[in-house]
Every structure is written in structure tokens, then in C-alpha cells.
Amino acid sequence: MSDVATPLADASFDGFVSVSEAPRTGMISLRGDLSDTALREVCGAVTGAAFPASRGASLDGSHGVLWMAPDEVLLLVAPGSVPDSLDRIGTALSDRHHLAVDVTDARALISVDGLGVRDVLAKLTPADVSPGNFGPGELRRTRFAQVAAAFWMPTEDSARVICFRSVATYVFDLLCHAAAPGGEVGYYR
Amino acid sequence: MSRRLSQGGRLIDRSRTFHFTVDGRRYGGFAGDTLASALLASNRTLMGRSFKYHRPRGVVSSGAEEPNALFGLGTGDRFEPNQRATMTELYPDLTALSQNRWPNLEQDLGGLISRAARVLPAGFYYKTFLRPRVFWKHVYEPVIRALAGLGHAPAEKDADRYEHFNVTVDVLIVGGGVAGLQAARRAGAAGLRVLLVEQTAQWGGRAPVDGAVIEGKPADAWITGVLSELQSMPNVHMRPRTMGAGVYDHGYALVYERVTDHVSGAQGPRHRLWRVRAGRILTTTGALERPLSFAGNDLPGVMLAGAVRDYVVNHAVTPGERVLVVTNNDDAYRTALALSEAGVTVPAIVDARPGGGGALAEAARSAGLRVLTGTAIAGLSGKRHVTGAALCLQDGTGEVTEQIACDTVAMSGGWSPVVHLWSHCGGKLTWDVDEVMFRPDPNRPPTGADGRGFVEAAGAANGYLATADILGDADRAARAVTEALGRSLDDAPALQAEREETAPIRAVWTMPEKAPVKLREKMWLDYQNDVKVSDVALAAQEGFESVEHAKRYTTLGMATDQGKLSNINGLAILADTLGAEIPAVGTTTFRPPYTPISIGSVAGEARGDLFQPIRRTPLHHLHEAAGAVFEPVGHWRRPYVFPRDGETVAQAVEREILTVRHKVGLLDASTLGKIIVKGPDAGRFVDMIYTNKMSTLKVGRCRYGLMCSENGFLMDDGVVARLDEQTFLCHTTSGGADHIHAHMEDWLQTEWWDWQVYVANVTEQYAQIAVAGPKAREVLETVGGMDVSKDAMAFMDWADGALAGIPVRVFRISFSGELSYEIAVPASRGEALWQALRSAGETHGIAPYGTEALHVLRAEKGLIMIGDETDGTVVPQDLGLDWAISKKKDDFIGMRGQQRRELSRPDRWKLVGLETLSGGVLPDGAYAVEEGRNANGQRNVQGRVTSTYRSPTLGRGIAMGLVRNGPDRMGEVLDFPGTDGVVHRARIVSPAFYDPEGERQNV
Amino acid sequence: MLILHCPCCGIDADETELTPGGTAHLKREGPGSSDEAFERYLFLRENPRGVHFERWRHAHGCGKWFHAARCTMTLEVFGTYSAQTHAPPREILDRIAERRPQERREVA
Structure with a gap:
């Protein structure tokens, strides 16, 4: 749809890694009993991904399940399938206490790609992003400079950063500052 | 004269000459020089002026402790004052300016003060500039200000870029000398994540300069081997030009990397501040040499013996042609030998110890050098540089025994371990009488989260001065750290290093020991601040006995070097004067940073556009394009008003208000908080959160509600919509969304954790647009897609649907106070809806309005605004909102608080409307005065203005305020004195100025 | 920099990811409570020099509240534990007793 505005209007920047707005992704915040089989199954059904362990990011391409808290996951789905996914979740969990809401437009999703991606992350988050401590398959909710953010690594050389829509420009600019040429740290080899 | 030697210089590259400029004069140096070594090589020894007396100052050290050789570096937007020449690596076209002098360094008029030094004792300023009092502001202060200070603050905005870097490591090792390298090697081999940092550009510290031999190899060769070993370890990271600045709780450390200071025109960030979380911190920070206190020891040409050796060995620079060495320990003999080997004349080695030195002294004698034992310096000759020294017996009172011609004095008063990082977080020290030094007390380290010590000191930083001992201690510390982190370390054979037989150091605090006052008045402790032995003694005699008091009274150790050279000598003098032991006097507190770090590095990326996050609504760029004037609301930027060509802000606000009253306006309300509350216990929960009975709200309906803190005070307000039996949508104020969401989570997680309720903050999922005004319905009907008639959607109804093909939720x-719809739409479609509404409303004269119009519109209706009518001490009852407080509930957050006597007192200040008699506008925040004065002699007050505007609708000023017993005093006139001296008179009226029956919104 | 282990998500979180919430294990006093009890609940705090039980939220993380037992003087952390409890668990009390045998403290 031409009148759908993404938070960053597809902005991109080339530094020693590249920073760009990721393609629009449907997002559903789901709170409930994460040990419940029905909940785990419906998450798999709408995303096609396995259910993650604590702090896990289980992805099948651009779809997946991100573990956000002991009672919360974030589902990544095709943007057009959000209403249908919400219906399926509602049906599957109709007799269980849960909350599922569309947060597609509440968030911005930014791709950081290239060698040195960990160095860029480490400039902004207090989280330990060393390879022994964090890598593909995991999700970290934390802070980027002054705002809340979360990130995961689809591969060793790329990261996806998710933040609130209102601060998308701030986070994008932070990443550009951190990725600006000459700022290579060479810490994570 | 100081000059470059024809041979040698382990750090310089004679094939690369760099030109640089100081005070407009061009000099040459080599790659590998520091600014200090290059100036010495060019026979420029005068490098600064002292702070108080403007005395001439030469470089005294070769490292971070330098108090004298300070320059302003760079120009324009890259100028930075107070940079140490000893730590400044030379690069092509470096530009420096000397400081604290006028008109120039050679002929500084301030130097005249020096002649009055006799009448400028410690505490002079405190004693002298007291009277007459009026002189302070107009005479003393301007004159003192003009003369005082070192470098000038930069005048332009800093052009450079800075950043932070966060790492978590097992061990942070601070100091890349042989102890740090050896410890890193051991910890690295144990598989620990190691970060090793070194403040200079070179690894290995002093060992190569001191001629250490390790494992049968010269130190340089050994270091090269260890470096390549460390570089092959993926778990070990090494950073030169990176200083451990501070150690904080739980193993947190700030580490300061100077990334591009040593290159001109580099692209990268200038400084990078590392924020390190370390399991353990190992300080291998070495030791600093102490000056000796003898008369005239501040003359240019007097230097630390170790520094002289550094310049000779590292840079092939000799600071003079005849260098007299004076010492109380063996180490300075190395300087004499190095000079002698380089062909520089050493007329004598003056050793204060009656028995002289050990093996090094023998070596000096063998080299033909003259060694005088039990001897001291009685005084120096020379006005701007040393020309000679008078000698005396150390144990005497200063009777001159001999004159020796010299142009440099290399002094050593012994070495003090760098215990700063050990001490930052509470590590304690112990005084070692034999070694004459404070060293870390291993029994009292700073403790971390596990209750155990988290800082370990090793090598010279731990009080070991012989290379063999230093390496052994590094092994010990590496083992301690490794085992503390739950790893084991293989047994490695102790490293072999050559060891000389040494004679013990002798504590020498003045030269000679029984120096009379006339000599003590010429013995400098703090070169930058001009604090002398006599000043500290005077402070002690005047009762400033605590080391912290003496420091502040004399300014000892308050210079830019923070007492690195002067503190131990100063407190020894203090102890001596008080007749106390040195450990009883103690040290002043060591505080981070170790040496000054740039403010830019502290700020990191948080400058300019990134200073603070700006929150933008989904419609932000449309408002920008429309020329909106923005105002901050929390971190949000909201359009304050949309001025048109030729309009003032005030005119535009009035136009926007009248547009809403007579036609239709559009407001970006996206910042309103939106929180979903869902679950079987949701009704019970909102009944606790709100003062109202929310659980009775019907699906499809909206209700205005109040939230209070447990104190009873009004905290937030907004409209609640019931989405279904188990789901409520709670609107909060713009600034309140995050706070209220956290408030709800707090109660759900920590008090009512057995209640089945989930909450979600969906504020940013939606753009929210208010369409307000008599033509609002017509606009929505033009857009089309939903039945928004009065029958289909009554006041306080909501409905889901589509407008212009866009999914929406409409709240009436x-x-x-006008007919109004608030439309929530997914944020990505907000722009499309806004445009659709604008075009549909064109024929009705639709226009966007900003927050100022919003505020006036609500004030005309007497509606309160959180933050205007409330200030954290106001209960809903004060605002006439009793109707929104349920009488049927047993409990809600704030209910008990409101039952307190003070909050139900009948004479509380309560909300009223205020109408000026003149029709003008009351000043914001003005107080209503009454008869009498309070205990402080101030006018008694009986109320204040909380909101005040000019109402274009009513054509007069309107205001709301809190007034004692206000609602019972309708018609009374109050006096509001303004800050302009005018007393504004206003009548108490109902706050509902406009359409009190609400007929206009209910159509 | 205080670094606390979040028992809810397992992260060792920097102080900058956390929000403090004051003294733990307070009993809420609602309508019907005496003035004294309400004052105690709302205002009176011990502020001990030593062992302290407090509330923290992993606000820039999993968003969950938890409790921490900590020494206010040395910042030694005796443990973190669930916020869904009215009193510190046995193992935390044992750890405190082991580390601070001389310190006796009553817990609400």
C-alpha cells in the first residue's frame, strides 16, 4: 500500500558497517503462560518458527518468535497476516488468560550489516556482546544510549535492532554515528 | 644547553622529521618525539609559568605527572588548553601555545608577583582580600581573575567526535609495563578474557630505559616476544594510548582511549571512553618518582632523575651539558650512568645517604664518576635556569661545603607506587617505613559484589622496584586473579631477571635535614601552585592539621597533576611539623580520573542532535512541512502552533482557537498514552488504579478517570474505553504513558501478582487525530465510511470502523468543549488519514491547531491539566473532582491517603475561575495576597494562579487558580501582585467560563 | 556501578538498565488502617548502614521487578530473588548469616 509510512522512510547509511531500515515486519506482542502447549503451538503455527528458550530469538527467515520476558514473546510475521494471526491466537487461547496486540506500527526495525557489527552495538549498549556471551539465536533487551531497544543477530555479521517508533530517528542516528568511517574499533575480530 | 644527542633514541625515527609551531615559532622534531622531548632537543627549556607567582617553569617529568609543561594545543574549533607536553606525541604541523603569561613566556609581567613571594604565604588570599568588603567585587576579584588561571577555555564549539565503548571482561589490566605484560600473558594463557591498556604509545614501561635483563634478554627484546605472544591470543585485547581513568563499584572501570590525538586530520573519533565491566582489575600502573625538597628546586633545569634518563635513552635528548645527580636511593645512579654513557658530563652524584649506594654506585665509581655521600644541595644558582649548585651536609643546617657548576639537576627522592586505581573504590594503603612509600594493603582491598577484593595491584604499583620482584609479583597477582575467577593456572617457572644488590633508601623530606626557614621558603613542593615547605609548615602551625584541610588551605596537590609529585612530600612535611608519624597523617583521597579526561569523551555521542532522544509522532514531518512551532512535552516534540505567513504566534493561536469554536480544527493527539488492560481481573484492577468505579463501564462507552498516587495526590487523568468484557483501553496524559504503564506493572507484579491481568503500552502503535469543532461531523461524513451521527455515536461512545478506507477506532x-471525535489509526496510516481529513475539511475551513490552542480551549471550559492545576500536592477534591471519586468502593490507590486530616481540611486551596476586573491577563503563577505577614516577614497568601490565558472566544483574560475556600467565595475580589509592580485584581468565578452546560459538545 | 543479576531473565544487568524501587517487603496499608500504620507504610524507612532488602526493576530489559539483598556500605550483594514473595527466601538469609554473622536484623 502506497500510503503505509514506515518510521524511517527506508533510510540507509554506509559506514564501516551499513545501517538501514529493515523491510516492514508484522509484530504481535503476546503475553501469557509460555509453558502452555497451546500457546507454544499457536506461536509456531503463525510464525513457522520453533518456540525459543529464555532470551532466545527463534527465526525462520524474517519470521519468528522472540523471547521478551518470562510471560511475553514478540511474534514476527508478514505485515499482511497480522489480523489473521491475531484471530488464530484468539481462537487457540480463547479459554486461557492472555493478551495479544498488534505492535507492528509501534516499533522500528533497523538492520546493521557488515564486519564490525558487534563493535557498533558495543558503542551503544551496556550489554555484553562478546561472541562467547551473545550470538545468533539470542535476543537481548537493553538500552541504546538513552532509550530502550532490543537486538538479535541473524548471522555473525549482522544485527537487527528494534526500538520504539517515536525514537526511530534517534536510534538510526546513533547507529550512524557509531558506524561512521574511522570509528572502527577492531575489538571483536 | 639541552640538545639532541648524535646517537641513540630507542623511540625516535631520525628519518622522519616533523615540523611544529609553539607560540608562532617553528621547530623540528622526529617521529616518536613528545612535544617535551622535541622542545628540549631544540634547546627550549622554558615551558610554562607557575599559577600563583608566575615563576618560570621547565619540564620536570617525562610522563603523566607533569605539572609544568602545559600548553594549549590546536587552534579554533580544535583548541584545547592545559595539555601536558610530556604526553603529547609529536605529529606534523602540531600547533601549541604557552599559557599563563603576558605578554609572552619570556617576559611575563605576572612574574613580578614572584618578587613579593615573601608576603604571599599560605592562605594569603583568605587573609588579605577580606576588607574592605566592597573591594572584592570591583577590585580584588577582577584583578585576581585576570592573573589567575592556566589555559583559556576554548571559544568555539568542539569540531571533533567522541564515543563510548562497552566491554565486559574477566580481567582489566591497567598499565602495559613488564608487570602488566607478564600478568596478561599468564591470565591470557588461563583462558580469561583480558583487556590490557597502556596510557602511552609504548609497551614495556620503564624496564628498557632502566636496562633490565629478563630471561637473559634485554628488556626490549623480551617485550617484543611477549607482545607477539599476546597478539596471538584471541582472548587478549591490548590498547595503547589508553588510560585507566577510574575504578568504580562492582568492577566497573572507565578507560580513556586517545584515538586520534597523535595524528593530524584523522577521520575517526578523537577520544573513546571505554566502559568496562571487569570480574577483576589488576593495576600494574608502576610508580612515580618524587622530587627532593631543596632550596631552588623549582628552577628550570631541575628534573626528575628518571625523566632525564627517559629523554636520554628514549629520545636521545640531554637536558643539559653538565648534569648534577642528587638522590636518596640507588635508582638515580642509573641516570648518571646513562648520561655518562651518552657522553654527557656528570660533575658529581650527590647522595644523601652516609653509606651511599650499592652495586650501581660501584658501577658509577668504576665509570669514573665522583660520588659524594651524606651530602645534600644547599641551594641553586641561576635566575631562569640552573647555573650551579651549592652543596652541604645532609645532616647539617646548610653550611656550604662546595660549589659545583651545572646546568641541570637530576633528582630522585624515591618512588611512590601509583595507588590511585587501587584507592578509587576504597582500597586502603599501608606505610612501608623501609621502602619509604605508601603501598596497597593486601588485607584491605576494595570489595565487590561477592564481598571479596576485586582490585589486585602488582609490580611497582604494589611497591616492588626490582625487575625480578616485579615479574614475580605479576605472576602472583595473575594467579590470584585467575583463581578468584574460578580458573586454574599452570605452574610456570619464575622468570629470571638480573638483580643488582641495592642499598636501602633513606627518607629525605628536606635537604638538608635541619634546613632553616630561609631555605625552606625556597623549597617547592607543588610547582604549579607554588606551595613550598614553609607553607605546609605554616598551615600546620595555624591549625590546619588534617591533611585534607592543609591541602585546601595551601592548595597543595590541587593543581592539574592532583599532587602526583607533591602529595607524599607534602604530607611528610605536615607529619614532621605536627610531630606525627606519616601513616597517622594519611593521604588525601584519590579520586577519578587518574589524569584529566576530555568532557567530550564523557558526553560520548550525546551532543548536538543526539544530545537527547527526541520523540516524534507519526505526523511529525507533516507538521515540520507546515511550519509548525514545536514545544517539548517530555521528550516529545508537539506542534505548539501553526503560524501562517505574516502571523505572530499570538495571532496564530487566536485564529486556531476560533477555528475550532466556529469551524473545525485538527489536532495531533498521538502522544496521548494508550494502555491496554486485559484479563479476568481487569475490572477489579482498574477499580484500584482509578478513583472512579471503572468496572461498571459498558462495552462501547468511555469514561473520564483520575489516577492518584498512594499518597492520595492526583497523578494522571484520561479517558478509559471499555473494549470488551475483559479489556480496557486507558488513555493517559502525553507525559504520563511510560510512568503509568510502569505504575500498573509495579502493582501487578509486586502486590497483586495473583490477579489475572496483563497490560500493554500501545501508545506508539497509533496516530491519534482529534477533529474538533461544529463542522467535525460533516468532515467525517465527507471522508466517509462510518456512521458518526448522534444516534449512532453519542457523546462518550467509541466504535471501530473505517474512514477513507483506513481502519480506525473513533472516540466521541x-x-x-466542541463536537469532537478522536480517531486512532495505525501509525503507518496516520499521514494518509490526516491528509484525507484535511482535504475533506477544506470547504469547512479546516486547519490544524497546536497545543497552545488546546490549552486555551480546555481552560475556557474549566477543564484541568495535569501539571498546571496539579503539582504533586493537589488531591482531586481540591479541583472539584469529587464526582470522579467513587463512594462505593472499599479501596483504591490513594483512598487511604486522602483520608488524612490535612487532605480533608475544609480550608484547603481549591479550584476556582478568576476574572480580571480590567479584562487583562493575570500573570502565570501569581499569588493572591491577604492581610498580615508570616513569621519570615513575607506577605500572607491565600491562593495562586495555575493557568492563565487570553480567551479569544470571550475577548478577555481568563484564569484558573487554587484559592483558600475558593468555591465558597464566589464574587470576591483578590489582589495578585505581579513581578512588574502592578497589583492585578481578579474576581472569583466558576472555572467553566464557556458553555457551562456542555451543550456544544453534546450535539 | 551496581551490577545485579536479574532472576527473571538471567541477565547480569548494569545499574543503567535498572530502576530502583526502594525498600522491599513493605505491607500495604489501605482504608481502615491506623494513622501510625499508614505513616509507617508510606514514609518511615530504616535506611540501614548494612544489610538492606530492596526492590529493583529490570526496566531496560525484561521489565520485571525483583528483590535484592545488598549491603549499603560495601555494595556486597547477598542475592537477588523473586518479587512475588513477602519475605526473603531461606537461602538469602543463610547467605547473609554466613557473610555477616554479627549483624542481626529482623525482616518484616
Whole structure:
């Protein structure tokens, strides 16, 4: 749809890694009993991904399940399938206490790609992003400079950063500052 | 004269000459020089002026402790004052300016003060500039200010870029000398994540300069081997030009990397501040040499013996042609030998110890050098540089025994371990009488989260001065750290290093020991601040006995070097004067940073556009394009008003208000908080959160509600919509969304954790647009897609549907008093809806309005605004909102608080409307005065203005305020004195100025 | 920099990811409570020099509240534990007793 505005209007920047707005992704915040089989199954059904362990990011391409808290996951789905996914979740969990809401437009999703991606992350988050401590398959909710953010690594050389829509420009600019040429740290080899 | 030697210089590259400029004069140096070594090589020894007396100052050290050789570096937007020449690596076209002098360094008029030094004792300023009092502001202060200070603050905005870097490591090792390298090697081999940092550009510290031999190899060769070993370890990271600045709780450390200071025109960030979380911190920070206190020891040409050796060995620079060495320990003999080997004349080695030195002294004698034992310096000759020294017996009172011609004095008063990082977080020290030094007390380290010590000191930083001992201690510390982190370390054979037989150091605090006052008045402790032995003694005699008091009274150790050279000598003098032991006097507190770090590095990326996050609504760029004037609301930027060509802000606000009253306006309300509350216990929960009975709200309906803190005070307000039996949508104020969401989570997680309720903050999922005004319905009907008639959607109804093909949720609520719809739309479609509404409303004269119009519109209706009518001490009852407080509930957050006597007192200040008699506008925040004065002699007050505007609708000023017993005093006239001296008179009226029956919104 | 282990998500979180919430294990006093009890609940705090039980939220993380037992003087952390409890668990009390045998403290 031409009148759908993404938070960053597809902005991109080339530094020693590249920073760009990721393609629009449907997002559903789901709170409930994460040990419940029905909940785990419906998450798999709408995303096609396995259910993650604590702090896990289980992805099948651009779809997946991100573990956000002991009672919360974030589902990544095709943007057009959000209403249908919400219906399926509602049906599957109709007799269980849960909350599922569309947060597609509440968030911005930014791709950081290239060698040195960990160095860029480490400039902004207090989280330990060393390879022994964090890598593909995991999700970290934390802070980027002054705002809340979360990130995961689809591969060793790329990261996806998710933040609130209102601060998308701030986070994008932070990443550009951190990725600006000459700022290579060479810490994570 | 100081000059470059024809041979040698382990750090310089004679094939690369760099030109640089100081005070407009061009000099040459080599790659590998520091600014200090290059100036010495060019026979420029005068490098600064002292702070108080403007005395001439030469470089005294070769490292971070330098108090004298300070320059302003760079120009324009890259100028930075107070940079140490000893730590400044030379690069092509470096530009420096000397400081604290006028008109120039050679002929500084301030130097005249020096002649009055006799009448400028410690505490002079405190004693002298007291009277007459009026002189302070107009005479003393301007004159003192003009003369005082070192470098000038930069005048332009810093052009450079800075950043932070966060790492978590097992061990942070601070100091890349042989102890740090050896410890890193051991910890690295144990598989620990190691970060090793070194403040200079070179690894290995002093060992190569001191001629250490390790494992049969010269130190340089050994270091090269260890470096390549470390570089092959993926778990070990090494950073030169990176200083451990501070150690904080739980193993947190700030580490300061100077990334591009040593290159001109580099692209990268200038400084990078590392924020390190370390399991353990190992300080291998070495030791600093102490000056000796003898008369005239501040003359240019007097230097630390170790520094002289550094310049000779590292840079092939000799600071003079005849260098007299004076010492109380063996180490300075190395300087004499190095000079002698380089062909520089050493007329004598003056050793204060009656028995002289050990093996090094023998070596000196063998080299033909003259060694005088039990001897001291009685005084120096020379006005701007040393020309000679008078000698005396150390144990005497200063009777001159001999004159020796010299142009440099290399002094050593012994070495003090660098215990700063050990001490930052509470590590304690112990005084070692034999070694004459404070060293870390291993029994009292700073403790971390596990209750155990988290800082370990090793090598010279731990009080070991012989290379063999230093390496052994590094092994010990590496083992201690490794085992503390739950790893084991293989047994490695102790490293072999050559060891000389040494004679013990002798504590020498003045030269000679029984120096009379006339000599003590010429013995400098703090070169930058001009604090002398006599000043500290005077402070002690005047009762400033605590080391912290003496420091502040004399300014000892308050210079830019923070007492690195002067503190131990100063407190020894203090102890001596008080007749106390040195450990009883103690040290002043060591505080981070170790040496000054740039403010830019502290700020990191948080400058300019990134200073603070700006929150933008989904419609932000449309408002920008429309020329909106923005105002901050929390971190949000909201359009304050949309001025048109030729309009003032005030005119535009009035136009926007009248547009809403007579036609239709559009407001970006996206910042309003939106929180979903869902679950079987949701009704019970909102009944606790709100003062109202929310659980009775019907699906499809909206209700205005109040939230209070447990104190009873009004905290937030907004409209609640019931989405279904188990789901409520709670609107909060713009600034309140995050706070209220956290408030709800707090109660759900920590008090009512057995209640089945989930909450979600969906504020940013939606753009929210208010369409307000008599033509609002027509606009929505033009857009089409939903039945928004009165019958289909009554006041305080909401409905889901589509407008212009866009999915929306429409709330019929009003904050303006007009017919109004608030439309929530997914944020990505907000722009499309806004445009659709604008075009549909064109024929009706639709226009966007900003927050100022919003505020006036609500004030005309007497509606309160959180933050205007409330200030954290106001209960809903004060605002006439009793109707929104349920009488049927047993409990809600704030209910018990409101039952307190003070909050139900009948004479509380309560909300009223205020109408000026003149029709003008009351000043914001003005107080209503009454008869009499309070205990402080101030006018008694009986109320204040909380909101005040000019109402274009009514054509007069309107205001709301809190007034004692206000609602019972309708018609009374109050006096509001303004800050302009005018007393504004206003009548108490109902706050509902406009359409009190609400007929306009209910159509 | 205080670094606390979040028992809810397992992260060792920097102080900058956390929000403090004051003294733990307070009993809420609602309508019907005496003035004294309400004052105690709302205002009176011990502020001990030593062992302290407090509330923290992993606000820039999993968003969950938890409790921490900590020494206010040395910042030694005796443990973190669930916020869904009215009193510190046995193992935390044992750890405190082991580390601070001389310190006796009553817990609400």
C-alpha cells in the first residue's frame, strides 16, 4: 500500500558497517503462560518458527518468535497476516488468560550489516556482546544510549535492532554515528 | 644547553622529521618525539609559568605527572588548553601555545608577583582580600581573575567526535609495563578474557630505559616476544594510548582511549571512553618518582632523575651539558650512568645517604664518576635556569661545603607506587617505613559484589622496584586473579631477571635535614601552585592539621597533576611539623580520573542532535512541512502552533482557537498514552488504579478517570474505553504513558501478582487525530465510511470502523468543549488519514491547531491539566473532582491517603475561575495576597494562579487558580501582585467560563 | 556501578538498565488502617548502614521487578530473588548469616 509510512522512510547509511531500515515486519506482542502447549503451538503455527528458550530469538527467515520476558514473546510475521494471526491466537487461547496486540506500527526495525557489527552495538549498549556471551539465536533487551531497544543477530555479521517508533530517528542516528568511517574499533575480530 | 644527542633514541625515527609551531615559532622534531622531548632537543627549556607567582617553569617529568609543561594545543574549533607536553606525541604541523603569561613566556609581567613571594604565604588570599568588603567585587576579584588561571577555555564549539565503548571482561589490566605484560600473558594463557591498556604509545614501561635483563634478554627484546605472544591470543585485547581513568563499584572501570590525538586530520573519533565491566582489575600502573625538597628546586633545569634518563635513552635528548645527580636511593645512579654513557658530563652524584649506594654506585665509581655521600644541595644558582649548585651536609643546617657548576639537576627522592586505581573504590594503603612509600594493603582491598577484593595491584604499583620482584609479583597477582575467577593456572617457572644488590633508601623530606626557614621558603613542593615547605609548615602551625584541610588551605596537590609529585612530600612535611608519624597523617583521597579526561569523551555521542532522544509522532514531518512551532512535552516534540505567513504566534493561536469554536480544527493527539488492560481481573484492577468505579463501564462507552498516587495526590487523568468484557483501553496524559504503564506493572507484579491481568503500552502503535469543532461531523461524513451521527455515536461512545478506507477506532470525546471525535489509526496510516481529513475539511475551513490552542480551549471550559492545576500536592477534591471519586468502593490507590486530616481540611486551596476586573491577563503563577505577614516577614497568601490565558472566544483574560475556600467565595475580589509592580485584581468565578452546560459538545 | 543479576531473565544487568524501587517487603496499608500504620507504610524507612532488602526493576530489559539483598556500605550483594514473595527466601538469609554473622536484623 502506497500510503503505509514506515518510521524511517527506508533510510540507509554506509559506514564501516551499513545501517538501514529493515523491510516492514508484522509484530504481535503476546503475553501469557509460555509453558502452555497451546500457546507454544499457536506461536509456531503463525510464525513457522520453533518456540525459543529464555532470551532466545527463534527465526525462520524474517519470521519468528522472540523471547521478551518470562510471560511475553514478540511474534514476527508478514505485515499482511497480522489480523489473521491475531484471530488464530484468539481462537487457540480463547479459554486461557492472555493478551495479544498488534505492535507492528509501534516499533522500528533497523538492520546493521557488515564486519564490525558487534563493535557498533558495543558503542551503544551496556550489554555484553562478546561472541562467547551473545550470538545468533539470542535476543537481548537493553538500552541504546538513552532509550530502550532490543537486538538479535541473524548471522555473525549482522544485527537487527528494534526500538520504539517515536525514537526511530534517534536510534538510526546513533547507529550512524557509531558506524561512521574511522570509528572502527577492531575489538571483536 | 639541552640538545639532541648524535646517537641513540630507542623511540625516535631520525628519518622522519616533523615540523611544529609553539607560540608562532617553528621547530623540528622526529617521529616518536613528545612535544617535551622535541622542545628540549631544540634547546627550549622554558615551558610554562607557575599559577600563583608566575615563576618560570621547565619540564620536570617525562610522563603523566607533569605539572609544568602545559600548553594549549590546536587552534579554533580544535583548541584545547592545559595539555601536558610530556604526553603529547609529536605529529606534523602540531600547533601549541604557552599559557599563563603576558605578554609572552619570556617576559611575563605576572612574574613580578614572584618578587613579593615573601608576603604571599599560605592562605594569603583568605587573609588579605577580606576588607574592605566592597573591594572584592570591583577590585580584588577582577584583578585576581585576570592573573589567575592556566589555559583559556576554548571559544568555539568542539569540531571533533567522541564515543563510548562497552566491554565486559574477566580481567582489566591497567598499565602495559613488564608487570602488566607478564600478568596478561599468564591470565591470557588461563583462558580469561583480558583487556590490557597502556596510557602511552609504548609497551614495556620503564624496564628498557632502566636496562633490565629478563630471561637473559634485554628488556626490549623480551617485550617484543611477549607482545607477539599476546597478539596471538584471541582472548587478549591490548590498547595503547589508553588510560585507566577510574575504578568504580562492582568492577566497573572507565578507560580513556586517545584515538586520534597523535595524528593530524584523522577521520575517526578523537577520544573513546571505554566502559568496562571487569570480574577483576589488576593495576600494574608502576610508580612515580618524587622530587627532593631543596632550596631552588623549582628552577628550570631541575628534573626528575628518571625523566632525564627517559629523554636520554628514549629520545636521545640531554637536558643539559653538565648534569648534577642528587638522590636518596640507588635508582638515580642509573641516570648518571646513562648520561655518562651518552657522553654527557656528570660533575658529581650527590647522595644523601652516609653509606651511599650499592652495586650501581660501584658501577658509577668504576665509570669514573665522583660520588659524594651524606651530602645534600644547599641551594641553586641561576635566575631562569640552573647555573650551579651549592652543596652541604645532609645532616647539617646548610653550611656550604662546595660549589659545583651545572646546568641541570637530576633528582630522585624515591618512588611512590601509583595507588590511585587501587584507592578509587576504597582500597586502603599501608606505610612501608623501609621502602619509604605508601603501598596497597593486601588485607584491605576494595570489595565487590561477592564481598571479596576485586582490585589486585602488582609490580611497582604494589611497591616492588626490582625487575625480578616485579615479574614475580605479576605472576602472583595473575594467579590470584585467575583463581578468584574460578580458573586454574599452570605452574610456570619464575622468570629470571638480573638483580643488582641495592642499598636501602633513606627518607629525605628536606635537604638538608635541619634546613632553616630561609631555605625552606625556597623549597617547592607543588610547582604549579607554588606551595613550598614553609607553607605546609605554616598551615600546620595555624591549625590546619588534617591533611585534607592543609591541602585546601595551601592548595597543595590541587593543581592539574592532583599532587602526583607533591602529595607524599607534602604530607611528610605536615607529619614532621605536627610531630606525627606519616601513616597517622594519611593521604588525601584519590579520586577519578587518574589524569584529566576530555568532557567530550564523557558526553560520548550525546551532543548536538543526539544530545537527547527526541520523540516524534507519526505526523511529525507533516507538521515540520507546515511550519509548525514545536514545544517539548517530555521528550516529545508537539506542534505548539501553526503560524501562517505574516502571523505572530499570538495571532496564530487566536485564529486556531476560533477555528475550532466556529469551524473545525485538527489536532495531533498521538502522544496521548494508550494502555491496554486485559484479563479476568481487569475490572477489579482498574477499580484500584482509578478513583472512579471503572468496572461498571459498558462495552462501547468511555469514561473520564483520575489516577492518584498512594499518597492520595492526583497523578494522571484520561479517558478509559471499555473494549470488551475483559479489556480496557486507558488513555493517559502525553507525559504520563511510560510512568503509568510502569505504575500498573509495579502493582501487578509486586502486590497483586495473583490477579489475572496483563497490560500493554500501545501508545506508539497509533496516530491519534482529534477533529474538533461544529463542522467535525460533516468532515467525517465527507471522508466517509462510518456512521458518526448522534444516534449512532453519542457523546462518550467509541466504535471501530473505517474512514477513507483506513481502519480506525473513533472516540466521541472532547477536550475543547466542541463536537469532537478522536480517531486512532495505525501509525503507518496516520499521514494518509490526516491528509484525507484535511482535504475533506477544506470547504469547512479546516486547519490544524497546536497545543497552545488546546490549552486555551480546555481552560475556557474549566477543564484541568495535569501539571498546571496539579503539582504533586493537589488531591482531586481540591479541583472539584469529587464526582470522579467513587463512594462505593472499599479501596483504591490513594483512598487511604486522602483520608488524612490535612487532605480533608475544609480550608484547603481549591479550584476556582478568576476574572480580571480590567479584562487583562493575570500573570502565570501569581499569588493572591491577604492581610498580615508570616513569621519570615513575607506577605500572607491565600491562593495562586495555575493557568492563565487570553480567551479569544470571550475577548478577555481568563484564569484558573487554587484559592483558600475558593468555591465558597464566589464574587470576591483578590489582589495578585505581579513581578512588574502592578497589583492585578481578579474576581472569583466558576472555572467553566464557556458553555457551562456542555451543550456544544453534546450535539 | 551496581551490577545485579536479574532472576527473571538471567541477565547480569548494569545499574543503567535498572530502576530502583526502594525498600522491599513493605505491607500495604489501605482504608481502615491506623494513622501510625499508614505513616509507617508510606514514609518511615530504616535506611540501614548494612544489610538492606530492596526492590529493583529490570526496566531496560525484561521489565520485571525483583528483590535484592545488598549491603549499603560495601555494595556486597547477598542475592537477588523473586518479587512475588513477602519475605526473603531461606537461602538469602543463610547467605547473609554466613557473610555477616554479627549483624542481626529482623525482616518484616
